[in-house]
Amino acid sequence: MFLPPGPKSFPFIGAIFSWPKGHAWVKFHRWTQQYGHIVYINLMSKHVVILGHYSAAKILLQNSSFTDRPNLQMAGELMGLSSTLILAPNNEHWRKMRKMIHSGMGHQATMDFMPIVQNGAEAFIHSLLQCSDSCKYHETLRKSIGQHIIQFAYGIHSTSSLKKHVALAEDVLEELNYAIVFGSYLVDAFPVLKYLPQWMPGAHFKMHAAATKKKVMDMIDLPFQEAMQTVQTVEPPSVLQKITQQFHINNTNKHLEIKWAVGSLYGVQIFSALTVFILAMVLYPQVQHTAHLELEHVIGQGCVPKYEDWKALPYINAIIWETLRWHPPIPLGVPHYTKTQQWYKDYCIPAHCTAFVNIWGLSRDSDIYQDPEIFSPERFLGPKPELCPEKWVFGFGRRSCVGSDYALHILYTYISAILHHFDITIPKDTPVLQAFSPSK
Ligand code: HEM
Numbered sequence: 001m002f003l004p005p006g007p008k009s010f011p012f013i014g015a016i017f018s019w020p021k022g023h024a025w026v027k028f029h030r031w032t033q034q035y036g037h038i039v040y041i042n043l044m045s046k047h048v049v050i051l052g053h054y055s056a057a058k059i060l061l062q063n064s065s066f067t068d069r070p071n072l073q074m075a076g077e078l079m080g081l082s083s084t085l086i087l088a089p090n091n092e093h094w095r096k097m098r099k100m101i102h103s104g105m106g107h108q109a110t111m112d113f114m115p116i117v118q119n120g121a122e123a124f125i126h127s128l129l130q131c132s133d134s135c136k137y138h139e140t141l142r143k144s145i146g147q148h149i150i151q152f153a154y155g156i157h158s159t160s161s162l163k164k165h166v167a168l169a170e171d172v173l174e175e176l177n178y179a180i181v182f183g184s185y186l187v188d189a190f191p192v193l194k195y196l197p198q199w200m201p202g203a204h205f206k207m208h209a210a211a212t213k214k215k216v217m218d219m220i221d222l223p224f225q226e227a228m229q230t231v232q233t234v235e236p237p238s239v240l241q242k243i244t245q246q247f248h249i250n251n252t253n254k255h256l257e258i259k260w261a262v263g264s265l266y267g268v269q270i271f272s273a274l275t276v277f278i279l280a281m282v283l284y285p286q287v288q289h290t291a292h293l294e295l296e297h298v299i300g301q302g303c304v305p306k307y308e309d310w311k312a313l314p315y316i317n318a319i320i321w322e323t324l325r326w327h328p329p330i331p332l333g334v335p336h337y338t339k340t341q342q343w344y345k346d347y348c349i350p351a352h353c354t355a356f357v358n359i360w361g362l363s364r365d366s367d368i369y370q371d372p373e374i375f376s377p378e379r380f381l382g383p384k385p386e387l388c389p390e391k392w393v394f395g396f397g398r399r400s401c402v403g404s405d406y407a408l409h410i411l412y413t414y415i416s417a418i419l420h421h422f423d424i425t426i427p428k429d430t431p432v433l434q435a436f437s438p439s440k
Contacts, residue, residue, distance in 0.1 A: 014042030061396035078209035085264035097261035155238030269329035318377035331360035
């Protein structure tokens with residue numbers, strides 16, 4: 001049994017100098033092409049594997065031993081995000097949160113949220129129709145999705161509260177997106193640095209972490225306290241309301257799990273997906289034309305597409321999957337972790353190993369997707385459709401995304417409403433710049 005192959009390692013520092021600084025998924029994909037489905041890298045004595053192939057990710061991460069998350073010093077411990085559903089280790093707190101969220105937004109519960117989704121999409125279209133020429137659809141969309149998630153999670157509807165909670169969540173998310181990438185902060189490589197006093201030169205990161213932790217606590221506490229005052233009576237229902245009813249929560253001792261669980265739902269990946277959709281419509285006008293024809297044929301002119309029409313719109317469905325495949329919103333997923341030794345084919349994966357799935361890399365696997373750089377919804381239609389991204393874009397095993405059903409509802413509703421109302425084009429002779437970057 002051997003370690004999987006990977007970049008050259010040196011004593012003590014391992015392969016730290018090979019670790020990519022940005023757009024890590026592109027370099028990881030090159031490693032997969034060079035070394036194979038699973039790549040091992042030693043980072044300052046930490047074991048890391050990159051899973052760059054669908055079957056490797058599926059086999060390894062569906063195994064319950066890979067259900068943990070690595071202990072991220074900066075994002076998890078110092079910024080205080082290790083109690084969120086997304087970063088919590090596989091412990092009792094995580095299991096309780098996951099159970100609550102499943103009951104609050106499982107498939108049936110998600111159906112009850114459809115009116116909120118429909119209203120959100122209609123309000124978004126309305127604000128675009130009211131816009132002047134200089135209006136930035138991007139900001140209008142981001143605001144719409146952000147407010148929508150807070151309404152759905154907490155049942156908060158006051159405009160000033162929504163603005164405040166969205167701004168806070170956006171701030172925290174930006175920090176998280178940056179801090180979660182290994183190498184952004186030295187303390188992740190040298191955990192001992194966390195004991196430096198804040199005033200010492202070089203310990204500025206601790207001040208920054210303390211300020212972010214305060215924002216994290218506000219993001220978790222403030223909307224929760226506001227929403228709990230009216231939780232039993234709020235209409236339409238919220239995830240918080242469903243959980244409090246199903247778990248008969250009327251005392252404070254269960255508040256810890258519920259507030260962290262609901263506070264983890266700020267899933268703005270939907271916004272990234274919708275932005276990618278707009279770009280695809282600009283670059284592939286024939287795809288947009290086919291979608292318009294399908295809507296006209298199935299829904300008819302003058303009628304607005306509804307949830308019930310979803311199954312009758314295969315081309316719109318294929319556009320949604322192709323949007324998620326073409327530029328997956330979370331290109332490297334969220335790292336998994338195992339405390340015990342694992343095996344994959346002839347390879348041994350050491351205990352205490354972090355695993356990244358290169359989700360972006362899966363989307364570029366030319367054994368699975370023909371011409372992967374091309375946006376082509378047709379690949380999911382016809383007698384021999386290619387592998388649906390549903391299998392990998394929401395992650396793997398027991399840590400897979402809890403918001404996938406809900407995200408698909410929103411994508412369907414917004415995409416069909418946008419296509420129904422608009423022809424998406426850019427002014428003639430304007431170059432289209434394609435740039436994808438992580439936050440910050
Ligand atoms: C297109 C939209 C979305 C995509 C592509 C997406 C993708 C993902 C991925 C790749 C993971 C990591 C899975 C793993 O570790 O294997 C994840 C986890 C998660 N997602 Fe999503 N997500 C989306 C929308 C949402 C939404 C709307 C919500 C909330 C309403 C949400 C809540 C979460 C949570 C809480 C986790 C952590 C689960 C855990 O660690 O137990 N996501 N998502």
